[in-house]
Amino acid sequence: MHKILLLLLLSATSLSAAVDDAAIAQLRAAGQAGVDRLVAMHDRGEIDEQSYRAALDRVCRQRDCAWSHLYWYTDLDAAMAAARAQHRPILSLRLLGDLGEDLSCANSRFFRTILYSNREISEYLRANFILHWSSERPVPKVTIDFGDGRVMQRTLTGNSIHYLLDENGRPLDALPGLYSPAAFLSALREMHTLATVNLSAADVARYHSTRLQSARVDKHTARLVTPSTAWDARTLFAVSKGGVELPLLNKVSFGTRRVITSAKLPDDPANLGAIDESSTSVIRELRESSPIASMKDGGDFARTIARLEQSIALDTITNEFELRPKIHEWFVNHVDANFAELNAFVYKDVFLTPAEDRWLGLLPEDTFTALRAEGLAVSH
Secondary structure, three states: OHHHHHHHHHHHOOOOHHHHHHHHHHHHHOOHHHHHHHHHHHHOOOOOHHHHHHHHHHHHOOOOHHHHOOOOEOOHHHHHHHHHHHOOOEEEEEEEOOOOOOOOOHHHHHHHHHHHOOHHHHHHHHHHOEEEEEEEEOOOEEEEEOOOOOEEEEEEOOOOEEEEEOOOOOEEEEEEOOOOHHHHHHHHHHHHHHHHOOOOHHHHHHHHHHHHHHHHHOOOOEEEEOOOHHHHHHHHOOHHHHHHHHHHHOOEOOOOOOEEEEEOOOOOHHHHOOOOHHHHHHHHHHHHOOOOHHHHOOOOHHHHHHHHHHHHHHHHHHHHHHHHHHHHHHHHHOOOOOHHHHHHHHHHHHOOOOOOOOOOOOOOOOOOOOOHHHHOOOOO
16 A cells, blocks of 8 residues: 555656546545555655645645645535544535635635644644535635736635534534634534534524623624735825725735734733744745745744734634624524525625625726726636
8 A cells, every 4th residue: 555655646746647636536535544644655755845745735635734734625525424434523614715725815824824734723623523625716816016026916805714514514613714723722622522412403503592692791892903004005095096996905915914902802812822833834934935035034033923923812802702603693593504504694794795796895886997997807
């Protein structure tokens, strides 16, 4: 088996697309066990680093899988079959774009670098869940050309959510948006218990009713602002120009540089958002690939991490006490929970990005841009 896998891997990293796809398909068919074997082969020095990472990402179906070592199903029926065979619940990620690509939506990128790469979280996920992801829609991308050879690529802000499903695909709970590693792990443990005690539909509704009341009683509030050069410049726009450019600028993901202006936080918010050594190493490598010298040399890396940890702490509170209660309430009012209906509700009423709005609120029909066809193109 070892020799076969080694030959398959060598084929998977060859220049032949046909052999490549066939080999990856066979490696993926082995599931998490196949991922673990590839990791072991790398640890023994049998695969060069570049080939290993390229192959592993394709087998995992997750970008930067070298840190998480997590296998993801992309077909829900296959995930449910595996869940029934192993008697495990499913953690199903819904995102914009493709988890295996660099430019998936902003939250999913932070999941990869901060949550899935966390050693304790990745170990818990491998031991207790079947992992699955699916795409809500392609992720909208923005390219900013500064006209002198400098180009910036970003995505439009898109939200992601982790659904808890039983082995038959019945939704039991959900975590909207980004949580801190500590809060995410705590929620995973609670969700695993919820999924393994064989609750009736009425019991699940009662659980969410209790959680809803708890969120209302112990509600934290946070007022967030996101300063950056681009945002600060908004106040200088003329009214006509601002009407055209502000809707786009407000939705572009420039990163996490949030600060607290008014918030009721735990005594140690930095600890709430604390990032472990494994995740820190991912962040450092991503920054060091930058063409900007200060980033390539690390820059003020400690300050970057501190800002990120503060932002994660605030995201956790916002998502848990403002967004998630809406999901608890949905479960209370939908005893016979349906996954498709829950997902439609989340993107329409929680994330405010309904599927029917193909332009994500960026196409106000009463705004004139002085561009031919308003700068729009639609390929069929």
